[in-house]
Amino acid sequence: MIRTLALFIFAVSASAPVFAEESSPPWSMADQYFDADEMAHARHHVLDHHGDTRQFYVMADRLEVQSSDEGDTLVWEGNAWYGGDVNKLWIKSEGDYSLESDELEEAEVQALWSRAISPYFDFQGGVRYDLEPKGRTHAVLGIQGLAPYWFEVDAAAFLSSEGDVTARMEAEYEFRLTQRLILQPRVEAELSAQEIPELETGSGLTSFNAGLRLRYEFIREFAPYVGVEWQGSFGGTADYLEAAGEDTDRAVFVAGVRAWF
Amino acid sequence: MFNRRRFLQYTAAGMATGAIAAPAWARTSGEGNFGIPMLRGNQFDLTVGKFPVRINGRATEATGVNGSVPGPLLRFREGDEIKLNVSNTLDVDTSIHWHGLLVPFQMDGVPGVSFPGIRPGETFSYKYAVPQNGTYWYHSHSGLQEQSGHYGPIIIDPKGADPVDYDREYVLVLGDWTYGAPERLFAKLKKHSDSQNFQQRTVGDFLHDVSAEGLGKALDDRAMWGAMRMSPRDIADVGAPTYTYLINGRSTADNFNMVFNPGERVRLRIINGSAMTLFNVRMPGLPMTIVQADGQHVKPLEVDEFQMGVAETYDVIVTPQVAEAFAFVAESIDRSGQAVATLGPKPGMRAAVPQLRAVPTLSMKDMGMDHAAMGHGQMEMGAEEPAAMDHVTMDHSKMDHAAMGHVMPDPHGPAVQMVSMEADIETGPGVANIAAMPMSRLDEPGIGLDDVGHRTMTYSQLRSLEPNPDTRAPGREIVVHLTSNMERYMWSFDGVKFSEVTEAIRFHEGERVRLTLINDTMMPHPIHLHGMFFDLVIPGAETSGRLPRKHTVIVKPADKVSVDITAEHVGDWAFHCHLLYHMAAGMMQVVTILPAEAMPMADHQGHEMVDHSTMDHSSMPQGEVDHSKMDHSKMDHDAMSEEDMKR
Structure with missing residues (x-):
């Protein structure tokens, strides 16, 4: 059980960098002109709202x-x-x-x-x-x-x-x-x-x-x-x-x- | 020499409206009226907000600029430095994108790409120079605000003499209005993608076809479409009655009015500012001479009708000789509705409104499946334009896409090998179809205009008035597939929705690059690339040096369109289908133009071809390939392609 959990944590942490968008954003030139955190937030938002909207x-x-x-x-x-x-x-x-x-x-x-x-x-x-x-x-x-x-x-x-x-x-x-x-x-x-x-x-x-x-x-x-x-x-x-x-x-x-x- | 009266007209329009004036519907459309409030100069204060409007006689609420739909006409002069303060009174973020203007990318107005957006209560100052002239427009790039009225025209008057001779001018901004919330409309498309189409084939149509063509043929046709689970009437995702079509915010009943004196050359600056509607534009009884496309002058071309993608602009000259009222007709591509304005010798006239024409039906060719027709088309084109053969004979479906970096000889350029990069597309939840045999359809006028019995424009007829500034052969080709699953209302490039994008498409400053768009869907897509004009590669005219330069191009079903681009303006630029809900569903990407001096990893990637998530960039010695010293126009990517293949 503990081993499984450890493996799971290892797998999650190993895969994390792949999903951590901001570690290598797909584009970032505007960061030179605007606050980088604000841009990261806006980038996340624009991606989400163009293809990942949910419906009920x-x-x-x-x-x-x-x-x-x-x-x-x-x-x-x-x-x-x-x-x-x-x-x-x-x-x-x-x-x-x-x-x-x-x-x-x-x-x-x-x-x-x-x-x-x-x-x-x-x-x-x-x-x-x-x-x-x-x-x-x-x-x-x-x-x-x-x-x-x-x-x-x-x-x-x-x-x-x-x-x-x-x-x-x-x-x-x-x-x-x-x-x-x-x-x-x-x-x-x-x-x-x-x-x-x-x-x-x-x-x-x-x-x-x-x-x-x-x-x-x-x-x-x-x-x-x-x-x-x-x-x-x-x-x-x-x-x-x-x-x-x-x-x-x-x-x-x-x-x-x-x-x- | 004609006497130009337009300055008087501006003053009249400007005085009548003011900066923040009564809504457009409340004003009369008398003589010399643009129908839109106008602001000119080089300092502008714009306010984005919600306000009541009356559309087609019905009270509703709009989101837009300075209280009118469309927003005010902004009039700049070529070479001026412009400052626009945009205040947001909404309770959500907003933005303004200056469509077709060559602005620095951080002024381009795309939240999350070129700037953070304008927060509620904030004012953002756009500052840029205008190194160009012509007819353009602006619109929101936030949410679905464009559908609610957040769009308006821009005219940039030339610094020197205008090559276009005219006596008076009008701006005609085409729009599509829905009284409901755009978010709700998008949700309906996601849930039942055909729910806004009231022109589907019925049992009655079947019986009609049986009597006209025989039972066997009618059944075969139904079986063919049924097997594909596609509809030959899937021409527009949204039509009337959901949409009310508008010219300058006015429906046919509102009758936008323009006046002329017989013999005058009247310049119409037509902007398709709609959210989802391609329009067929015509003026029965009055030939139109196209003088500008997307703000760029073209050699005058006289036609009777042309199809206009969302975001395209066309300037035409009409010269009515008789004192009669002429109709200006903007008919939606699916012919579910139209907007009609009047050009008459006196204000207040009403031109005869033509009947809507028969609904067009898609053919096998639109599926990219009709091999017999394809072969025929190929022969025709080859006979007329031998140069075109090189393009049409490239059958990507038979190529091994996995073997990347296939070399395509450029028949016209020097002995440069153009490396083509194309993703391997597979069908799946988001990709219902892949065009088996895409081919250039630039010589076709567009869906429904093949047999209208008068002169229609095709892209292949357009030639730039000015010589193309860069006639180098492209060093690289990037192939992008337009992909979809209509049933699930999923839209993407190369089967990857914007929300799933992990890296931008990369251009290098100074390079000449070919972007080839292959439409695997059965709908026409107006594809827009921000921040640059592209030269539309017309088969047979590649070396003319007069290719039409555009910011938006309609890619027809099963079409294969190439555009050549000089990557000049460093930055991150949005690249998307200008059908609003296609973009919202994911048909969007970013093109990054990397500066020439700073290209550490340069284009090591075969773009879509290599999975970068598995690439370990850190182990790559920097400077192993020093792209900054390379001449990208003559770059041989073969070596790199092989290297990539080994990964």
């Missing part, structure tokens, strides 16, 4: 009411991040709230480190915590980005505190009907590597949703939408639902807003 982003990608024969459900899926061009702290949350039974059916939040690894893709890793059901914690590994032909994709694998491995994949596309009216097909698939009886989940493909949403961007940051979505369950998961006397697939109408800041 919040987006409600889907904030919608889903209506079907079984009643209305409030569904959300949102993101927030803070960071620069390459590294970001990324928060994701999604969940369902039944307006019939007035209870939270599903809710989760993820905290991820997101790193740009190619022009269009970010690697994401971190933790997911399930508020509902059952308060499980998962390790998350994922990829998010823009695939060729403008498909927005997000794929992640989850390893739960119970040792279960699951995965989720989403893809979206946008048809621009006009500059502000946009038709967005969206698919989402969930998979499980094993049966998880306590979650009534079978192994293999557990669910698949396919939706079509039509939004109008009054401004780019705010767009209400309407749409339809087909939601199906498969394999062992479907068996659990059938056993409980529930439908394994259904179509819902959706109405909601997409907003970002």
